[in-house]
Amino acid sequence: MKSGTFDSPRPGAGAISWQLAQTFWVGGLWLLQFVMLPAITQRTGLAPLLVEDIASSLRPLMVGLAAACAALQAMVLVRSQGVTSLWKDLRGQILVAVSALAALYLLADGLLPGYWTLFSYMAIAVLGLMLVIQPIPGTGRDV
Known part of the structure; x- marks a missing residue:
């Protein structure tokens, strides 16, 4: 009698790369904004300007x-679904939007620091959450 555990196919390198990159950038963005910075504020008692300097x-x-992880994920998506998936697939559209927002963030960080950079940062984080609920390319569960 075979076990159901061993009958399922193993994920490929693309699927593993996708999940690892997604964990790094989506988890990292949320961890910094909602765990690390509030913890620094509450636990260390640093002045708000010092915490903002750390955040900046x-x-x-x-x-x-x-941006680097989104580029890796875009390569995995293109390899799995083709180049047109960057425009037709929701995952590709999210990755293109993340790349554009990251470029605008890094450009605006030097020119227009303030609310625009925080908005871009949070928009990237929300897009990351939207990407988390999408199926992983190359696993056979693509829609």
Whole structure:
């Protein structure tokens, strides 16, 4: 008698890369904004301006990581579904939007710091959550 555990196909390298990249950038964005920065504020008692200075130095790094991971995910999607998936598939559209917002964030960070950068950061984070609920390309569960 065969076990149901061993009958399921193993995920390929693309699916594993997709999940790992997604964990890094989506989890990292949310962890920084909603766990690390509030914890620094409450636990250390630093002045709000010091916490904002820490945030302003860490957010561009997280956005850069998000852009790099989104590029990796776009390559996995293109390899699995073809180049047209970047425009026709919701996952591709989300990844293109994340890349555009990351580029605008990094451009605006030097020119227009303030609300625009925070908006871009949060929009990237929300798009990441939208991407999390999408099926992983290359697993046979694509719609």
